[in-house]
Amino acid sequence: MSTYSEFxxxxxxxHLAVRRPEALAPALRVARSVVRDVDATCSRFRDDxxxxxxxxxPGRWVEVHPLLVEAVRVATEAAAATDGLxxxxxxxxxxxxxxDRDFGELREVxxxxxxxxxxxxxxxxxxxxxxxxxxxxxGTALDLGSTAKAWAADLVATGIEQELGEPALVSLxxxxxxxxxxxLPWPVAVAERPDDVRDRPGCVxxxxxxxxxxxxxxxxxxxRGGVERHHLLDPRTGLPAAEHWRxxxxxxPTCVAANIATAAAVVxxxxxxxxxxxxxxxxxxxxxxxxxxxxxxxxxxxxxRAA
Numbered sequence: 001m002s003t004y005s006e007f008x009x010x011x012x013x014x015h016l017a018v019r020r021p022e023a024l025a026p027a028l029r030v031a032r033s034v035v036r037d038v039d040a041t042c043s044r045f046r047d048d049x050x051x052x053x054x055x056x057x058p059g060r061w062v063e064v065h066p067l068l069v070e071a072v073r074v075a076t077e078a079a080a081a082t083d084g085l086x087x088x089x090x091x092x093x094x095x096x097x098x099x100d101r102d103f104g105e106l107r108e109v110x111x112x113x114x115x116x117x118x119x120x121x122x123x124x125x126x127x128x129x130x131x132x133x134x135x136x137x138x139g140t141a142l143d144l145g146s147t148a149k150a151w152a153a154d155l156v157a158t159g160i161e162q163e164l165g166e167p168a169l170v171s172l173x174x175x176x177x178x179x180x181x182x183x184l185p186w187p188v189a190v191a192e193r194p195d196d197v198r199d200r201p202g203c204v205x206x207x208x209x210x211x212x213x214x215x216x217x218x219x220x221x222x223x224r225g226g227v228e229r230h231h232l233l234d235p236r237t238g239l240p241a242a243e244h245w246r247x248x249x250x251x252x253p254t255c256v257a258a259n260i261a262t263a264a265a266v267v268x269x270x271x272x273x274x275x276x277x278x279x280x281x282x283x284x285x286x287x288x289x290x291x292x293x294x295x296x297x298x299x300x301x302x303x304x305r306a307a
Contacts, residue, residue, distance in 0.1 A: 002017040002018060002019055002169075002186070003017065003018055003019075003020070003021040003023075003024050004016060004017035004018070004024075005024055005028055007028070007031075007032065009035040009039075009152075009172050009173070010035070010038075010039060010043075010148075010149055010152070010172065010173065012149075012172070012173035012174075013171075013173060014031065014035065014170070014171065014172050014173070015169075015170070015171040016028060016031050016156075016168065016169070016170050016171075017168060017169045017170075017186065018166055018167065018168045019166070019167045019168075019182070019184075020166065023164060023166040023168070026163075026164055026166075027160050027164060027166060027168050030156060030159040030160050030163055030164070031156045031159075031160070031170060033159075034152060034155045034156045034159055035152060035156070035172070037067055038067065038071070038148065038151075038152045038155070040065075041064070041065045041067045041068040041071070042067070042068055042071050042144050042148050044091060044094075044142070044143055044144070044145070050062075050064040050065050050067075050068040051064075051068060051142050051144070054068070054134055054135075054136060054142060055091055055136075055141040055142055058136050058137065058138050058139060058140055058141065059135070059136075059137065059138030059139075060135060061128075061130075061133050061134070061135045062133060062134055062135065063132060063133050064132065064133060064134050065132075066131065066132055068134065069129050069130075069131070069132065069133075069134055071144055071147075071148055071151060072088065072127060072129060072134060072142065072144070073129055074147055074151050074256060075088035075124075075142075075144050075146070075147045075148075076088060076124055076125075076127055076129075078146065078147050078256070078260045079124040079125075081260060082260060082263075082264040083121075084121040084122060084124060084235055085235065085263075085264045085267045085268065086146045086147065086260050086263045086264055086267075087119070087121070087123075087124055087146070087233075087235035088124055088127070088142055088143065088144055088146070088147070089119045089123050089124055089127070089136065089137070089140040089141065089142060089143070090118075090119070090143045090145075090233050090235060090238070091140070091141025091142050091143040092119070092139075092140065092141045093118050093119075093233055093238035093239070094143050094145075094233065095141070096238075097233075097239075097240070118235065118236070118237060118238025118239075119137070119139075119140050119235070119238075121235055121236060123137055123140055146259070146260075146263045147256060147259060147260070149172050149173055149175050149259075150172075150175040150177075150211070150213050150254075150255040150256045150258065150259035150260075151255070151256050152172055152175075153170050153171070153172045153175045153176060153177040153211065153255040154177045154211065154254050154255045154256055156170045156172070156177065156179075157170055157177035157178060157179035157211075157255075158179070160179040160180070161179040161180040164180075165180055166179065166180055167179065167180045167181065167182040167184070168180065169186045169188075169207070174213070174214045175211070175212075175213045175214075175255050175258075175259055176188060176207065176211055176212040176213070176255060177210075177211045177254065177255040178207060178208070178209050178210060178211070181208055181209035183208060184208070185206030185207065185208050186206065186207045186208070187204050187205075187206055187207075188204065188205050188206070188207050188212060189203075189204050190203050190204070190205060190212075190214065190249050190284065191214075192214075192216050192219070192246065192247045192286065203284070203299075205251075205299065207251070210251060210252055210253045210254060210255075210257075210258070211251070211252050211253070211254045211255030211256070211257065211258045211259075212249065212250070212251050212252075212255070212258055213249070213250060213252070213255055213258035213259035213261075213262050214247060214248070214249040214262060215232060215247070215248050215259070215262035215263050215265070215266050216246060216247040216248075217232055217240070217241070217243050217245075217246050217247070217266065232263065232266045232267070233267075234267050235267070236267075241266050241267045241269070242269055243288050244269035244270055244272075244287065244288065245265060245266055245269065245272060245285050245286060245287055245288070246286055246287065246288050247285075247286040248261075248262040248265040248266055248272070248283060248284070248285050248286070249262065249283060249284045250262045250265070250276070250281050250282065250283035250284075251281075251282045251283075252281065261276060261279065261281045261283060262283070265283065265285065272285060273285065273293060273295050276295040276296070277295050277296070280296065281295060281296055282294075282295065282296030282297050282298050283295045283296060283298060284298045284300070
């Protein structure tokens with residue numbers, strides 16, 4: 001049994017579950033504090049965020065909160081692990097494609113630029129980090145959408161474990177992390193859209209530790225110049241990744257590790273299963289035609305029996 005609460009975070013939903021009802025209120029305080037701090041430092045949509053200040057001065061050192069330094073460090077490690085497929089410098093292509101504000105505020109723009117100003121695939125290697133300051137290459141802009149939400153989920157789980165010592169599950173828009181694992185499973189519904197979790201989950205898996213993440217081309221979609229776009233960009237082109245997989249879910253030792261795998265898999269397309277197998281990732285991939293594929297130990301047999 002568990003007790004849970006939902007609240008808003010990063011323009012999406014947040015879900016927090018604990019084993020003991022009396023642990024919910026203090027766990028929520030930890031979660032909301034982390035979300036508030038990450039949003040204040042790492043949001044691309046707040047003019048007063050530290051990230052926005054860095055993006056206004058590419059090529060120059062900018063004094064920032066250490067939290068942003070750590071967020072960018074996590075993002076560059078993700079880029080290193082994926083040879084740049086999960087890229088932290090896609091801010092300018094995102095803006096060009098029309099994703100220039102919180103998703104709920106997006107509107108269709110009748111015309112679109114033909115250039116997406118994609119950074120070099122290795123441009124992330126030229127990001128410079130120091131204690132309390134940061135410099136990105138000239139002509140680039142940060143976008144931490146591929147890692148920041150998952151990293152925040154890990155931060156919430158770590159905070160609850162360190163401050164309260166309470167078993168808990170946190171989900172920030174579907175990026176999940178487990179705090180203080182107690183050996184008991186947390187049932188997790190996997191779905192392509194938030195509204196499907198209760199009504200039409202693709203499957204339910206038991207998570208006992210680590211993290212789980214889902215990357216989907218089906219949720220954050222908008223139109224620009226009459227063309228439908230999604231938010232998972234291929235850094236090799238600066239355009240939305242070709243839709244070979246519409247949804248990828250993976251588990252990992254942390255939520256960040258899981259999210260890195262799912263984002264890379266969407267970009268890799270047909271090559272994703274082999275890449276996931278080489279990296280020992282347990283994942284569920286849903287093709288554009290609805291076909292479901294698995295890597296590692298994903299329990300596809302149980303899913304098929306339940307279908």
